[in-house]
Amino acid sequence: MDHVETGLRERKKRRTRWAIASAALRLFAERGYEETTIADITAAADVSPRTFFSYFPSKEDVVFTEIDDRLAEVAERLSDRPPGEPPLETIRRCVVDVTEAIVAEHGEYGAVQVRLILERPGLQARALQRLTATQEEIEARLHELCPGIDEIDAVAAAGIAVGGMQAVVVHCRRHGYEPASMRAALDRALTIVEHGLGSLTALTAPSEGAP
Template identity: 45%
Template sequence: METAATAAVAPQQAPPPTPRPGLRERKKQRTRDALLRAALELFTTHGYEQTTVDDIARAVDVSQRTFFRYFPGKEEVAFAVQDMVEAHFVRSLRARPPHEPPMEALRRAVLDSWDSLSEAVASVVPLELYLRMFRTIESTPALLAAHLRRSMDNEEQIARVLAAREGLDVDADPRPRLAVAAFGGVMRVTGRQWSCGEDLSLEGIRALTARYLDQVGPALTGSWRTTDPAAETNPADPDDA
């Protein structure tokens, strides 16, 4: 019979190794990655509207039919890496310690995501290409509209993660959706300001994200006036001078 003592010294069995994808799966992944990279290169150099599915397929020397095996259309390939980044953020949020208040958990999760983003993105496309595509989305009306639409779905998912973390019913308590709406608004402002600025590095957007998130509390609860309201509403009568 095994005792606590013998169990403590018994060798631990290593978990079984993760099966390596077969040759067919690796070839499919290489084709998908090549299509994705070619699409982002074309979108960022020639423009999203000017690039066709045929252009993307031709760049990889495959047929249009092959493209549609991997992506339903241009929009899906344009947002493929962004979808991966957002999923990376949701995983970071789920991993935050339970004692953190909701807004702090959101803040820490997004900054941690930026810190570990390079490796995650680089497994698919160069980080520099992803950042260029981020700016292309911000500057292309059709992509920006799609981004805002997709962001609504993503924010709903985040609100539900936040509600579950806090033990709340997301449909009965408005706070998770309100918190995520404020957070999402800050992220949209950050992306817009970063894409129009001079520092277009990952470090630049991370620093801007941290600075803007730190201003949410003071912006919502503080006074913004730099002049005396009474002086503006009751100006001195020149005849009284």
């Protein structure tokens, strides 16, 4: 019963978080970023300011809701590896699952999110911080998956995987790709990423034992 209740609470939290983020992006598109206040967002999402700040430290952080959730999912999925699975296959499975989530949540506000980040230096700085932190997290996960992997190989692999997929997502949203076209573009990007990572022996060899 406790497990069920915990699951219900987590789902409710996710719904509330996404309701706030969706309301914010809609208002940013309709009114403009600077013109939209936190009070406007809370009113549109039908939550209190206290609830808003329990989910987001600031208005800027709302823009990164989906990005933060997907990056956290990548790290979590990399830790969920069947014994003996080659690290490259783990990475591929993780990226495919997250890609499907990104396409499913593409929505009409994906372009709004990208435009805000590209146009505002403050948001660009936050995006860079998140990208750097994610690459470092992936590096750490790669060292767990492949204890003997060379340090530079891990850094390069993380950069290829994170940077490559992120760049294609931004391109697709910036240019208004439809979901089917976006999925095809991400599939092509994944093939390119796999080709680059496939040159690293540490990632293609079967792992030994459980992670």
